[in-house]
Amino acid sequence: MQDLKAMTGCTVVVLEEGSPCGVDVRGSAPGTRETDLLNPINMVEKVNAIVLTGGSAYGLDSASGVMRYLEEQGMGHNVGVGVVPIVPAAVIFDLSFGSPKVRPDQKMGYEAAKKASKAPVQQGNAGAGTGATVGKLAGGKRAMKGGLGSASIQLPNGLVIGAIVAVNAVGEVHDPVTGKVLAGARDDGGNIKSALSWMIEQSTPPVPSGTNTTIAVVASNANLNKTQANKVAQMAHNGLAKAIFPVHTMSDGDTIFAVATGGVEASVNLVGSLSAEVLAVAVANAIKAAEGAEGLPAYRDLT
Numbered sequence: 001m002q003d004l005k006a007m008t009g010c011t012v013v014v015l016e017e018g019s020p021c022g023v024d025v026r027g028s029a030p031g032t033r034e035t036d037l038l039n040p041i042n043m044v045e046k047v048n049a050i051v052l053t054g055g056s057a058y059g060l061d062s063a064s065g066v067m068r069y070l071e072e073q074g075m076g077h078n079v080g081v082g083v084v085p086i087v088p089a090a091v092i093f094d095l096s097f098g099s100p101k102v103r104p105d106q107k108m109g110y111e112a113a114k115k116a117s118k119a120p121v122q123q124g125n126a127g128a129g130t131g132a133t134v135g136k137l138a139g140g141k142r143a144m145k146g147g148l149g150s151a152s153i154q155l156p157n158g159l160v161i162g163a164i165v166a167v168n169a170v171g172e173v174h175d176p177v178t179g180k181v182l183a184g185a186r187d188d189g190g191n192i193k194s195a196l197s198w199m200i201e202q203s204t205p206p207v208p209s210g211t212n213t214t215i216a217v218v219a220s221n222a223n224l225n226k227t228q229a230n231k232v233a234q235m236a237h238n239g240l241a242k243a244i245f246p247v248h249t250m251s252d253g254d255t256i257f258a259v260a261t262g263g264v265e266a267s268v269n270l271v272g273s274l275s276a277e278v279l280a281v282a283v284a285n286a287i288k289a290a291e292g293a294e295g296l297p298a299y300r301d302l303t
Contacts, residue, residue: 013107051090132146146287171244222262
């Protein structure tokens with residue numbers, strides 16, 4: 001769900017049967033909910049949905065709407081007197097783009113969960129990527145449009161790995177295959193200038209800490225437990241490193257969830273490695289699908 005006028009939105013992944021889930025937070029300014037319970041030493045093994053949302057910490061409210069929808073469907077952790085849906089969430093900061101007073105709320109979260117389907121993911125200015133921007137090392141006015149991206153791969157043995165990501169990075173985005181810079185901070189002529197050059201020239205970046213973040217879900221149909229899912233989430237961050245530079249900075253709150261629906265035997269090494277590859281492609285797809293907005297150009301505007 002998205003508000004294209006206020007330029008914000010949320011994306012909900014519904015796990016109908018509940019699935020083991022892990023998380024790895026690498027950025028230094030994250031906004032999250034229910035991530036502690038994903039620690040392997042904690043009790044709950046499965047989650048019922050994952051929320052990626054705009055709105056900074058305010059947007060975490062959308063997860064309550066998802067919980068309400070799931071409760072109505074009888075989906076959640078059985079506590080004897082009912083169910084408590086387990087819904088981890090992570091946010092991006094998009095308050096400086098569009099309207100800072102409109103954020104994803106419980107109603108938006110409820111509607112997003114309600115319309116969740118197996119249809120192809122809408123990419124670009126959609127869901128949690130609606131207000132996403134990238135290349136903010138030289139300030140917001142020199143940035144470019146980010147967005148929501150997705151990618152997947154299927155192996156002959158039936159193993160499927162997919163990723164969905166909201167790309168709102170302070171750094172520049174590269175095509176993981178060609179190495180081409182797709183989006184980044186622009187110079188006075190409107191051309192993309194190396195992120196490293198900006199960093200060397202500026203003693204203090206003009207971007208407030210915590211105003212960026214790339215958040216993602218990687219999912220497979222492998223037979224993994226929560227501990228193994230946490231390792232996959234950790235390995236999947238290599239995909240961000242392949243496509244975004246710099247990444248995991250003091251200005252980012254980069255967070256990746258990993259879920260496994262089960263059904264296919266596969267090693268953690270294989271699932272983690274492929275998750276990184278698929279996520280890197282999803283990041284590039286987000287930039288390629290984005291459309292210029294609020295005066296900022298997108299990749300397609302410069303090609």
